Amino acid sequence: MENTDNVNKVDDPENAEVRAADGDDRELIVRLAFGSMAAQTMRAAERLRVVELIGDRRRPAADVAAEAGAEPQPMARLLRALASLGLLREHASGSYSVTPAGALLDPNRPDSLTSFVRMFTEPTMTRAWEHLDDSVRTGRTSFDTVFGTDFFSHVARHPEVSADFNAAMGQASRDTAAALPHAYDFGRFTRVTDVGGGDGTLLAAVLAAHPGLTGVVLDTAEGLAEAPGTLERQGLTERCALTTGDFFRSVPAGSDVYLMKSVLHDWADDQVVTILSHCRAVLPPGGVVLIVDPVLPERLGTPTETGSGTGTGSEADPEVNLSEGGVTYLTDLNMLVNVGGRERTRRDFEDVCRRAGLTLTSITPLTGAAPFSLIEAVAGPVPVPTSDTGTGTG
Numbered sequence: 001m002e003n004t005d006n007v008n009k010v011d012d013p014e015n016a017e018v019r020a021a022d023g024d025d026r027e028l029i030v031r032l033a034f035g036s037m038a039a040q041t042m043r044a045a046e047r048l049r050v051v052e053l054i055g056d057r058r059r060p061a062a063d064v065a066a067e068a069g070a071e072p073q074p075m076a077r078l079l080r081a082l083a084s085l086g087l088l089r090e091h092a093s094g095s096y097s098v099t100p101a102g103a104l105l106d107p108n109r110p111d112s113l114t115s116f117v118r119m120f121t122e123p124t125m126t127r128a129w130e131h132l133d134d135s136v137r138t139g140r141t142s143f144d145t146v147f148g149t150d151f152f153s154h155v156a157r158h159p160e161v162s163a164d165f166n167a168a169m170g171q172a173s174r175d176t177a178a179a180l181p182h183a184y185d186f187g188r189f190t191r192v193t194d195v196g197g198g199d200g201t202l203l204a205a206v207l208a209a210h211p212g213l214t215g216v217v218l219d220t221a222e223g224l225a226e227a228p229g230t231l232e233r234q235g236l237t238e239r240c241a242l243t244t245g246d247f248f249r250s251v252p253a254g255s256d257v258y259l260m261k262s263v264l265h266d267w268a269d270d271q272v273v274t275i276l277s278h279c280r281a282v283l284p285p286g287g288v289v290l291i292v293d294p295v296l297p298e299r300l301g302t303p304t305e306t307g308s309g310t311g312t313g314s315e316a317d318p319e320v321n322l323s324e325g326g327v328t329y330l331t332d333l334n335m336l337v338n339v340g341g342r343e344r345t346r347r348d349f350e351d352v353c354r355r356a357g358l359t360l361t362s363i364t365p366l367t368g369a370a371p372f373s374l375i376e377a378v379a380g381p382v383p384v385p386t387s388d389t390g391t392g393t394g
Helices: 003-010 023-033 035-047 051-056 060-068 070-085 113-121 123-138 141-149 150-156 161-173 174-182 200-211 229-231 270-284 327-339 345-353
Strands: 088-090 095-098 191-195 214-218 240-244 259-260 288-296 358-365 370-378
Touching: 003 141, 023 035, 035 051, 035 070, 035 113, 051 070, 060 070, 070 088, 070 095, 095 123, 095 370, 113 123, 113 161, 113 358, 123 141, 123 327, 141 150, 141 327, 150 327, 161 174, 174 200, 174 370, 191 200, 200 229, 200 240, 200 259, 229 240, 240 358, 259 270, 270 288, 270 345, 270 358, 288 327, 288 345, 345 358
Parallel strands: 191 214, 191 259, 214 240, 259 288
Antiparallel strands: 088 095, 288 370, 358 370
């Protein structure tokens, strides 16, 4: 009788990858192994002002080296590596120009990602990753062991790192700031508090698009350091207050929208329930809590749960790669290693909302700001008390 076990395994989609590794597979492994080197190549380019020095011209390596205070031959090697990564273009003349992607490393551009690159290639962010295996074994952050304190306390004690962190978060919020004001009906509300709102980039965009709103940015003193400049540039100083505080202790009353972007993923579930419970405690009738975070599918390849209520959306989860959401799985590990938080699925968000006395009502992917979604929650049953406290920032 013919043995069909192997045939069934190959035909079964769950076993579709039963095959020998080929050249593409080996290339993938090698490319991933060199990933940290590519990141440090970008870091060197940023620190040497390579993109800024080349500008919109074609320039030979020797000229760039001279202005950067570097040696010509090593600079030529750096520029060629940057070209291989798609950030520069090498010309037959031996000169180099900047590609559209590389231009994002020019600090003078309004859409620059230089602070983001600087922060996420900084030893503060990367050293604990060397101990990812320890975090997986124990479930504890490695940052505290490596640096002797928690991430946010370390950042607060180092002004340059704090400034880079705040700037990086502001740059990371730009796509969301462009999408959010038009993705939700803010016009029916009067006042928005951005909990852990940092430099105010996100709330400023919402207020600019909705002239009838006023706002409050709540954060630590360090987190708010750049917020006055943001509001002044947008002409919003009369419509937005800055409040120094700790969202683990309370959030200010008086708003009918409590907004949080990239805050909850920094914290473990009990701490998230504490933050949401404080929002629930001051939420007026008809008020909402809005969470802007990635929403993971229950597993890769399954439909992403979106829409209203508790139903399952019909949109298939896209192929996971670093340009379309796959980075979220790396940020999930970054939360584990550095701060102790995590990215969450819809069910996870439903659970923490329920424990805080909130009911999740909808999840809407933010077009143009992937992988972020807008999660809406309203007042639900009386919250479950929690005693977890801490000191936080967004």
